[in-house]
Amino acid sequence: MIRTKYKAVVIGxxxxxxSVVSKLLSQLREDFPLPVIICLHRLKHVRSGLVESIRLKSKLDVIEPNDKEPITSGKVYLAPSNYHMFIEYDGTFSLSTEEPVNHSRPAIDHTLSSAAYVYRNKLIGIVLTGANKDGAKGMKDIAEKKGITIIQDPKTCEMDTMPKSVARLIEPDMILSPDEIADYLNHLS
Structure with a gap:
């Protein structure tokens, strides 16, 4: 098993x-030791299909967590449709139906920011392709807590607004293609 100083990976x-998340999860090692917490903008009225599709590609167990579910190493957690997903200090998830943020529920900023406050310098934050600025504030919080910040190389994005919004707010630690992100995670030590 990989030994690393990090405690979690959070992706927005x-x-x-x-397709980027599917590819990334298909490339992660079976013995990847950290929880991978993913917040994707989703259609709020479509409750099934996404997690099942991602599960087909992943070597790791992929689940949508319930409220107060403990976070376990080596699992992939996908924010449920139409719920904000927060990470709590006691190592559990908190789900909320508060108002949308950046026109989205789940809001990436909520997930990234709460992860930053819990995991601090032991967090790896990643923002992928997307068409709005959601995630930029969360990545700023990760940077301020001395976590690692990675954005998908805008040249490889279907929509480069999200990673460019992060880059306007902070200087990310790394700008990587999806393959390079997978390679980086697989070689943590």
């Missing part, structure tokens, strides 16, 4: 990110 994405 929107337009075009489903």
């Amino acid at each position: 994405g929107s337009a075009g990110s489903f």
Whole structure:
């Protein structure tokens, strides 16, 4: 098993990110030791299909967490449709139906920001392709807590607004293609 100082990976994405997440999860090692927490903009009235499709590509177990569900290493957690997903200090998820943020529920900023406050410098934050600025504030919070910040190389994005919004707010630690992101995660030590 990989030994690493990090405690979690948190990923946000929107337009075009489903294929990137699927590819990334298909490339992650079976013994990847960290929880992978994913918040994607989703259609609020479509409750099934996405997690099942991602599950087909992933070597790791993929689930939509319930409220107060404990976060476990080596699992992939996908924010449920139409719920904000927060990470709590006690190592559990908190789901909320508060108003949309950046026209979205789940809001990537909520997930990234709450992860930043819990995991601090032991967090890896990644923002993928997307068509709005959701995720930029969350990545700023990760940077301020000394976590690692990675954006998808805008040249590889279907929609480059999200990673460019992050880059306007902070200087990300890395700008990587999807293959390079998978390679980086697989070689954590």
